Amino acid sequence: MSNLDAALATLVDPSLAPIVEMALVRRDGAYEAHAVDGSVRFRRHDPDGGPDGPGPARGWTFTVESVDGRNPLGDQSLDRFAGLDAELAHRFPDRTANAYPFAYEQVAQLFDHPNAPDVCVVHTAAHHWADQGGHIGEHGSLGAVQCRAPFLISGPGARADGVVGGVAAQMVDIAPTVLALLGRDPSVLEGADGRPIEGVLDRAAIDAGEGPEHVVGFLLDGCNPNVLLDAVAAGDAPNIAGLLARGTALRDGIVSSLPTVTLPNHTTVITGRHPGHHGILHNAWWDRSRREQVITNSPETWATAMDALLPGTDSIHLAVQRTEPGAFTASVNEPADHGASFSTFDLMRRGVRMVDFPRTADGLPHSSEMFVRPVKDYALFTQVDHHGTEQAVGIISGSYLGTEYPMPRFLWVNYALTDSAFHEGGPHSEIARASIRDTDGRIGEVLAALERRGVRERTTVFLCADHGMEESDPAVGGDWSPALAAAGLDVRDEAFGFLYIDP
Template identity: 35%
Template sequence: MTSDPDLRERAVAALTGPELANAVDLVVWCEGEGSDRTALVANHRGRVRLHADGRHEVLRGADPVANEDPMAFLPYERELADPSPPNERNAYPFAYRRLVSLFADPDRSPDLAVVHTPRHWFVDEGGHPGEHGSLDVIQSRAPLVVSGAGVERQGYLDEHAWLVDVGPTLAAAAGVPLADLLDAHGHGLDGAALTHLVRPGRRKVIGILWDGAHCGDLLHLAESGELPGVARLISRGTALRGGALAHFPSITLTNHTSILTGVGPGRHGVLGNVFFDRATGEQVVPNDATTWHRSGEWLRPGVRTVFEMVHDNVPARIDGSPRTASVDEAIDRGADYSTMGVIRASGSSMGSGDLDSLLPDPFASRFVGELEHLKDGTFHWGSQVDDLGLQQVLQLWDSPAAAPDLLWWANVVTDAGHHAGGPRSAIARDALRDSDSRLVAFLDHLDGLGMLDDVTIALTADHGFEGADPSCTGSWRSALDGLGVPYRDEGPGFVYLDPSRRT
């Protein structure tokens, strides 16, 4: 962190001016150590200091995160009536816990994090019509559906969980004792197995992630019959209306890692899709087609993945078939089979032409409902990757005997669709429908094997989405430039005020 509090204060003042209200929802940082650690939040409306005991100490004006309700904007009709709301009507669940986690890494944590307003349109700076990353509830709310063996059929529950709970829940269902859900140093995880939803046991377990799948719309489409695969899971299990909360920032690699390690970013070290490491003086970009297969390199010492937890508790197979498998997932360390492992072994990357040429033709896919969407390059690529992912999981589940004890299957076209049009857009909903078609094919395959009743399945995502407004523009770049000092703005949003200083 910067050793110059006056410089940080100047930056906060510049970023929270009323002229940036369209762009800047919040500026956040932490101060103090140990039990005296506090989180601070400021914007053009006011400033608050958050304490570990839950107190909000308002320092100026109005509290920018006064509402921390994780069930805000439910039922879904309330979200529809107030999409992408302004700060005074928004909710920021468990702000202290999530901010302290982000700012816990002395080398990689920024000095400040700037949070876009939900409506902020910054397409000219790398943004999209649909965006995520905020501390707010809708961008932080990922779906969570659990189904099958060991799961009570409770239907829709007005509850919420955390994404850091998902990995421990899957590990416990696969046979890892609750007492062994620890990091490599023997310390407890930030998440916990959701034993009231999924009973611990020794079962075949499948975790499915639909990247960026919007929780409210996913459940709405399932209830209306437009996502029969998801509806089939819910009919055999439980769906949480409040979903599972992402850690901050509510972005891809931060929360994939949180899910699969059970700890927050300040412990696992993958703070964002892009961040700066003061110890090495290098920019780190794990969320890129050329670097996904290297993501395990950036995990902090002591972190264990769920694949490693299962390996420590499930005996190896005599026939050599994989106990654990990771399909299209960057955080794959410890998996016996992984897509990224195949890529690493090839000496190439997913962004290289030689591997891209091996992807299936999306125009011939039986899972792409609207070929018009393939004009979007990311949707086109995501459809290819997800079709290839389905091929891999079908091969891994070729027979009950050879099937892995834990399979994790990440899908990406849902993120592409939501970025391209925002939540509830035609392309976002079609991305959900396409993913559901692949899910139905896999469930039918399990049913054909006679295994559907013997498998525990969890469906989740890594974050939510909100829609941007083309009339809501602005950039905080000039405010930072006006400080007259060197800085890095990674993301953008992670501000390092003294990037030349090494820890």
């Protein structure tokens, strides 16, 4: 038995079934998903692929070669657990009840990266990373709740249909959609895996030249779409509710790319590429050729995270500037700032001191005191998001840190508070709801700045997240590493799920 087969046999042993949903591998040109109750082997057909690598995912098709028992990826329903009531009625769903939207595409793209793992372990919906400092709220898997992020759009060139279901959308589709709104041919975004989300675009307005002059995007990191839409309906997010009143939100959410974690999907939003194609493979991974760990998602590495992008990777910023020389774009509090004219992290790389960073969250506007005082991360990201709001408002107003700026054609604002709060208490907690209220207030500040600048009616605003967030079960802890070690396997586990055998 090969070491790969030994690892698979260990991972799908019934003793690990409570924490291992499935194990994914690529071998002999095909892809496999293995679970305790079955496996599937499938193959990708890529008409646009060539000697230099695969073509964009939008051209792929798949055929299943074999199934043994239950196909772990057989249910790819887009609407599973959509709506808060449906999610609450199915806490910790079993593998036989879960769904995995776009699963074949998600698996195939991952293994296109030269440093993809030998085995990608997908943890169960209930799994709580207790031994690794786990949280009540978790994400990272292919499962419906963890992969599904919110998407809402409002303004010129966007439909105004309220909350709609049945729209199949992925994170890779956001960048082409932004370019379509701005009147660009989305094909100018080189190597994009996605295509415009036609279900949210007012094509007649765009074709008539009545699209927006500016696009502003907000990312609410780690925000569960069921919870967000419920908060809007309950009156907890009046500014987002105002956007929805004149826009469209996807009931079934938008599907993030595997792994459904932070920096890979921040980068996917901006580039229109899956992680296996843009190069930010995970928050951490193993570089086989250099025999060293790559970490991108930490305070020490955020500013240089984009150094790991694969050559030739495009972005919204670059595509806008390429098609409109002199166009100004801005990226606020976003490590995935590839090509932006203004970037918070570029200021950091150049040693520009942003002296107005608040020293404490106490007294800041849109700050829930009941969580700011006792929860360290809530306080920290309240400060970070307040600072980001001040940057965005300054840029829209025309001046920040003594430098004058034109109104951005594309402005991107990353908010981190929701991720920390949803992790801390889980998506259905009061701290999670408070983070939505606070972030909604900050979004309101940016919208007010657009109004003062006189561009609000000519600006389309969209809101998304980088991944979903699901409540875990603290009683279902544990790690697969001891079992792999007991089997005599030398395995390097990066970011809890990327396994490199005999590294």
